[in-house]
Amino acid sequence: MSERNVLGGELEPCGDDPVTGFYRDGCCNTGPEDIGSHTICAVVTTEFLEHQRRIGNDLMKPAPQYRFPGLVPGDRWCVTAMNWLRAHRDGAAAYVVLASTHERALDIVPLDALREHAIDVPANPGSLGGQGELAAGQRAGRPDPGRGAAHGPRPACGDRRARATCSCSRECRCPGEPSPPTAPTCRGSPPRRTR
Secondary structure (H helix, E strand, O other): OOOEEOOOOEOOOOOEOOEOOOOOOOOOOOOOOOOOOOOEEEEOOHHHHHHHHHOOOOOOOOEHHHOEOOOOOOOEEEEOHHHHHHHHHOOOOOEEOHHHOEHHHHHOOOHHHHHHOEOOOOOOHHHHOOOOOOOOOOOOOOOOOOOOHHHOOOOOOOOHHHHOOOOOOOOOOOOOOOOOOOOOOOOOOOOOOOO
């Protein structure tokens, strides 16, 4: 059975540049080990990132031990429902991609609040930041945000078997999924899914 989004449809991928999700599978999947409920697919803005830093959740600072590169305005990221709700109440909520937001977010955040901040992701997500800000993906080691267009179709987010971890880069694919010619080979464990 596939995971569902807040609209009742199949959960769609949130982001693969950077690879998001509690399970780093590109989706806002959740499970018993996801204590924070990383279920809301947010398109982060400068205001939201600053708010998170002020409350002790610095999403701009890289944390390599968690395969977290740090975020810039325009990045799509699975954020915790409670922190998003706090930002909403403080007037600093990030935009939300409803089709990519897991239905479990509704355990914490009312659908009306999510809808108030719903967005279709613009072609240039860098326009979500202030003047002089970098567009999403325009930092050292990141390509311009084609957001996986060259990587083929998105897999569904409900296949829990594809949550295996690997230590290679974001181009890892599910077994049987084609890899781009530049993708590294996963060693030791099955590749994790990206979009």
